[in-house]
Amino acid sequence: MTWIFPIFGRSCDCQEIRHPKNPIFDTRSTISAQIVLLTSGHSSSELMQYQKHQLFMEKPTYFFILLTILSLRSTIICSLFDKVTDQESLIAFKSSIISGPQEILTKNWSANASICSWMGVSCSLSHQRVTALSFSGFSFKGTILPAIGNLTFLTSLDLSFNNFTGSIPNELSNLSCLELVDFRFNNFTGEIPSFGNNLKLRILNLWHNSLVPYGIFNISSIEEVHLGANNLQLGLPKDMCNGISRLSGLYLSENLLSGQIPFDIYKCSELVDLAMESNHFNGSLPSSIGWLNKLQRSYVGINNFQGGVPSSLRNLSCLRELSMEGASLTGQIPSFIFNMSSLELIDFFNNSLSGILPLYHNLPNLEQLYLHSNMLTGKLVDKIWDFKRLWYMTLSSNKFTGEIPKSFGNLTMLNFLYLDYNNFTGELPSELGNLNLVELNVGYNGLSGPIPFSIFNISTIEMLALGSSLQLLGFHFPIYRGFI
Incomplete structure (x- = not known):
């Protein structure tokens, strides 16, 4: 999932001293x-x-x-x-770049021009001090020198998608006006500076580096922390939320974090996004997650949890995306999941969930449903399949039986349908020909009878896998056929 991070333009309290007029x-x-x-x-x-x-x-x-x-x-x-100091700091920054399109800076950073006209540099109108540096995707290689800490009016620092190495200077922690730091997709190493003095820092994005996160849980102003893909190890502090009550986004995916998710995570009461997938967390999912009443997106899959889906999740009335794929969950999918009307994505792929799907639901906003690779059983009741916004559904690799519901033909937005590796019987519904399917896979079931001609009228189809048991005019149809 791609997240877009704005550069905030709030005015900073750091202003030049102006003496009052004296008589x-x-x-x-x-x-x-x-x-x-x-x-x-x-x-x-x-x-x-x-x-x-x-x-x-x-x-x-x-x-x-x-x-x-x-x-x-x-x-x-x-x-x-101060203005000279800003210029000297920028020149030091330029000198630390050892490769990349340096000619861009050489050409655009003229000593004869105001630094506020230099490429990638923004200044405030009132005092002509540097307030933002933006060099995302310049393929720069080099290090960041401590002199960057002299840009005392800096509010936004974006060096994402480059090849910077070395440590992040501790001097950044002295920039009291700093609101955004975006260093994602670089090769920084070492400890993350303590940003406790940065009383305005709101977004810290260090995704895809090799950093150690000491001191990130004491930034009282922080709203988003992005530390995914940093090879973080050990566990999370039990009191991690005590000093970051404003936190709305916590992104720790693709690390090596272990232990249990702290029960006190509910103290991060402003959380909207929680991403902890692809780690080594264990134990049960804390019921306190259900107390995060502002939570909209929860990604906790690909971990080693024990037990089932917490019943407290029923309280998350704002939840839009629930992903628990590969989380080692057992038991049944609680029926309340199918009555959380705000849900747009449900992902329980690759767990050990069993039982039947509920007969009733209230999911008017559901767009994606991932239930494949579990041990779900029973028949799919025909009347319940009326998800008006559903465009992706996979029920593959379960133990479903009975016929494929004809009401699948009412899923007018459906583009991808995967029902392979189950125990479905009967004929393939001709109603599927009413859909604008891109991929359809019903292979490895017990289907029989002729292939409906309506299937071949789907102009959008690119992949069609029907299974060798289906017959058309007495001839066996190939297991797989692609339409390009």
């Missing part, structure tokens, strides 16, 4: 004279001589005036220094 600047010509001296290139000694002269003229206000001037001078110098 003294309007009434005292001495101050104006000192400012002219200061900004017109006169030396400090000349300024001091002028100040000494004025000391005797206006002694009561001298020290206040002097402090005001020095403060103004400091503000001007710091503003210029």
Whole structure:
């Protein structure tokens, strides 16, 4: 599944210091004279001589005036220094790239042009400081130098889909305005910096690297954590949700995580997406998952769980996608699953689930149904198959019996239908010819009788597997036939 991650543009509290207008600047010509001296290139000694002269003229206000001037001078110098620092940080970033389309940066990063016009660089209009770097998919190779931590106004850093190596600089944790870090699909190694000081960090995407996730569960502002495909090992902290109450997306798929999913996961009460498939989790699925009343997508398959589907899942009224494929589940599929009206995807592929399918359902939004490679039995009751939005269904490799329901012909959106490796008998329903099927597989069943001519009127068909027991005009039909 592809997830799209926006670059947020909220204004940051980090702003340049602006001194309030002081009445003294309007009434005292001495101050104006000192400012002219200061900004017109006169030396400090000349300024001091002028100040000494004025000391005797206006002694009561001298020290206040002097402090005001020095403060103004400091503000001007710091503003210029900060912009120079941004430029130096970007030049250091460029120097760390050892291969890739460097000519792009050489051509577009001209010292004679404002850094805000450089490719991949965005600045704020108010202070002309660097707020975003975006170099996704540039195929850069190299490392990231600590100097990147000097971009103090940076809110978004996207270096995804490159070939950066080495560690992620700890200096990133000092960027208090940072909201998004997207380093997915690189080759970073080592520990993830502690982003506890990044009080605005909302999205941390480190998918497909080789990182160690120390310190990610103390980022109080975090909303999405993407750490899939990082070879993460050991287990999850039991108190992982104590400091990340705003978390809406937790993506830990394709790692080596083991142990049990913490019961206290319910404390991540804002969770919308939970992706933990392809790990080594064991034990039973915690019933507390059913307390995540905002959960919309749950992917926990390809693990080593024991037991069945938690009954608490019935409480997830917002759940749209439920994937438990290859999760070593046993028992029956609870009937309430087929009455969760919000569900769009049900995936129980490759478990050890048994029993019959329920006679009644309320799944008006169901689009995909994966029940293959289980031990499901019984007949498919004809009247229940009226899923108006279903486009993909696989019931292969079970122990279903009886006839294939004629009501399958009412599944007007169905494109893919797999019923092979069951114990279906009888004739192939001619009603299937009403569908816009792309693939149809009913092989390795006990079907008999002629093949309906309506099947050959399906103009969209690309793969057709009917089985050797079917006969057409007395001739055996091949087990597999493809239409291109």
